[in-house]
Amino acid sequence: MGSTVLSLRIDGELLDRLKTHAAKRGMSVQDYVIRTLIRDDFDERFATSVEKTEAFYGAA
Template identity: 80%
Template sequence: MASTVLSLRMDGELLDRIRQHAAKRGMSVQDYVVRTLIRDDFDERFSSSVDRTERFYRDAG
């Protein structure tokens, strides 16, 4: 998988909080942010799948 650079501008206070969360988990800020984005993406895709399944069964019933 190829990687691409994503640059973010954020408030210093937010970055400090992210650093603290990452440190608690023994992770770098980069790894923490990437894992958070992956988790949120999965949650969104899962929720969408559940909605489609519910519509399918509602329409079929």
Template identity: 80%
Template sequence: MGSTVLSLRIDGELLDRLRRRAARRGMSVQDYVVQTLVRDDFDERFNAAVDETEKFYGADLPPVDPADRVT
């Protein structure tokens, strides 16, 4: 898998917050943003898989508490 450049224009205040959060984790801003995007993408794919499983099995599954879902 190759990599591609993504250029963003963001507010200075947001960049400062990202720098602080990344620094607390010992990461660069770039690594912090990429990790956040990957995590969010995983959460969306996981929830979609849960929805598909519920559709497939129908009423045989116990009800899912929305608080148990990944957000």
């Protein structure tokens, strides 16, 4: 799997908060943002899977 560049424009206050959160975890801002996006994507896919399973089996 290759990589692609994504450029974002964010305000200074948000960048400062991201830097703080990343530093607490010993990560770069880039790594922190990527991990957050991956986690959110997983959460969304998991929730969708649960909904489909409940629909298939009939939620109690």
